[in-house]
Amino acid sequence: MIQDPNVIDSLEELETFLLIVESGSLKLQDVAGIALAVNNADGKPFVAVLDSKHQLLLGRWVSQHVYDNGKDLVRNGPSRQH
Structure with missing residues (x-):
């Protein structure tokens, strides 16, 4: 199986991505x-970082597993602290 390094394929990777966005390390402006x-x-699932006007600032593809099981993590935020 070939794994795309740009696809978030585990809940741990999703949590790390959320922490990076929260910390401001990506220097995105107006993250809301x-x-x-x-x-x-094409129906591919992704995680979207949105601004205050609901415009896409950054997106990363996610696996179907992460899409199906990561909704609470995105809704409630990561449990680890940055």
Whole structure:
């Protein structure tokens, strides 16, 4: 099985990504929220970092497992502290 290094394929990787976004390490401006979503064109799931106008600032593909099981993690935030 070939694994795409750009796809978040575990809940631990998703949590790490959320911590990085929360910490400001990516230097994104006007971050207002994070959501799990599905691409309308091909149905691929991704995690979206959104600004205050609900515009996409950053997106990362996620596996179906992460999409199905990571909703509470995205909704409630990571349990680890940055």
